[in-house]
Amino acid sequence: MDTITTTIAEATSAAAGIGFTPNNLAETVPIMGKGMLGIFIVMGIIILCVSGLNRLGTKPKKDKK
Amino acid sequence: MDILTDIFGNLANIDPKQVIMWIIGGVLIFLAIKKEMEPTLLLPMGFGAILVNLPIPDPAVTGEVSGVRAVIDFLFEIxxxxxxxxxxxxxxxxxxxxxxxxxxxNPKLMIFGAAAQFGIFFTLCLSSMFGFELKDAASIAIIGAADGPTSIFVANMLNSNYTAAIMVAAYSYMALVPIVQPPIIKLCTTKKERLIRMNYTGKKVSKLTKILFPIVVTIIVGMVAPDATALIGFLMFGNLIRECGVLNSLSETAQNVLANLITIFLGFTIASKMVAEDFLKLETLLIMGLGLVAFVVDTFGGIMIAKIMNLFTKNKINPMIGAAGISAFPMSARVVHKMGLAEDNQNFLLMHSIGVNVSGQVASVIAGGLILTLVGNALIK
Structure with a gap:
């Protein structure tokens, strides 16, 4: 696995002068976790609000006597 | 001889890199006209790319930036x-x-919009591993929002060094949704799954709900992701104009005249960043590749959440609709609808996929806001 990573790193560096630094994941993975969690929470709140709005907007049918 | 030098002297200022940019501009114009790929943006961008790469007298000699460049730079500035x-x-x-x-x-459809933003954060990690600075990695990742204005907004707020490449990638892939998504959808779903029919109840939504929705969403998103307030606020303001029922004239103007006018200037303005020396870098190719990854993983994320939900729900969901969560509105919804019809000519997925698609529009704005907040915090540390 290390060999593959090293090969990719060398090839990328040679081609574009850009490094391949898996260590950067330590910084970005928490952002990914928080970001996805944040989106689901916000969308969850919006779903609850929309459900509430739908109930609010639906007038209960009056029973015909 | 002096006359010829006076007339054609500027030819000596031509740089081969500028010629390459003319070709790139030509390709964008070709794609816009011949292939009808996002012509409203690719055409102005293509022409603008040619315009800003015409040889101009060296500003160091003349003491000022020449006319056309100055005007386009001004448009970018304001x-x-x-x-x-x-x-x-x-x-x-x-x-x-x-x-x-x-x-x-069917508010549950919003879950797919959320899941289909996974590509953004996956690409953030990938870009960062390729050695891009965090602010650039985040700006590249937002290509996965599949939403031009959000990409421009985030890349500019983060002051990315690759704004032009990001904008070109964002709009190009949005145009390429009908080509990029179908193979991924087919790869991630079985024929049996693609044949799942979904009933559309066609419930009526009250006018009150339609009016309150943009207001409530603005308040919620504004509180959770304050950096996205401007984006969600303007989006929802436009929607409120549409739904209020008393501003039909303004709604039509916003949908047509305003949007067209801004689109003309936006494409032209983006081109100001397509100057050869800034654009012709290997990083640009890498950004195009990472943008593609973002779109692919977004599609994958949306489909997978539908499959997971199918494990727990009685009424099965056609996983293809999850792919419409990438927000490229309305292309993605149409792609899913067409694929559904191709499998079964009586399977109409349009309303479901449109629902997921507009959810993706909201989710991508939230993702943009969260990226700005989270990356901003990380940069401060």
Whole structure:
């Protein structure tokens, strides 16, 4: 696995002068976790609000006597 | 001889890199006209790319930037650089175009919009591993929002060094949705799954709900992701104009005249960043590749959440609709609908996929806001 990573790193560096630094994941993975969690929470709140709005907007049918 | 030198002397200023940019501009114009790929943006961008790469006398000699470059730079300064004016105003038009009814009748569809933003964060990690600075990695990742104004907004707010490449990638892949998504969808789903029929209840949504929805969403998103307030606020303002029922004239203007006017200037303005020396870098190719990864993983994320939900729900969901969560509105919804019809000519997925698609529009704005907040915090540390 290390060999593959090293090969990719060398090839990328040679081609574009850009490094391949898996260590950067330590910084970005928490952002990914928080970001996805944040989106689901916000969308969850919006779903609850929309459900509430739908109930609010639906007038209960009056029973015909 | 002196006359010839006077007339054609500027030819000596031509740089081979500029010629390459003319070709790139030509390709964009070709794609816009011949292939009808996002012509409203690719055509102005293509022409602008040629325009800003014409040889001009060296500013170091003349003491000032030449006319056309100065005008386009000015447009960039006031339209994008200062307060992201163009993308925000365009969002009013987009908001006025969107009918949220399909998602209001079935709010659960919003889950797919959320899941389909996974590509953004996956690409953030990948870009960062390729050695891009965090602010650039985040700006590249937002290509996965599949939403031009959001990409421009985030890349500019983060002051990315690759704004032009990001904008070109964002709009190119949005145009390429009908080519990029179908193979991924087929790869991630079985024929049996693609044949799943979904009933559309067609419930009526009250006018009150339609009016309150943009207001409530603005308040919620504004509180959770304050950096996205401008984006969501302008989007939802446009939608409120549409739904209020008393501003039909303004709604039509926002959908047509305003959106078209801004689009003309936006494409032209983006081209100001397509100057050869800034654009012709290997990083640009890498950004195009990472943008593609973002779109692919977004599609994958949306489909997978549908498959997971199918494990627990009685009424099965056609996983293809999850792919429409990438927000490229309305192309992605149409792609899913067409694929459904191709499998079964009586399977109409349009209303479901449109619902997921507009959810993706909202989710991508939230993702943009969260990226700005989270990356901003990380950069401060």
């Amino acid at each position: 339209g994008i650089d200062s307060h992201e004016l163009f993308p925000l105003i365009l969002f009013i038009g987009i908001g006025a175009m969107i009918d949220f009814e399909p998602v209001l009748t």
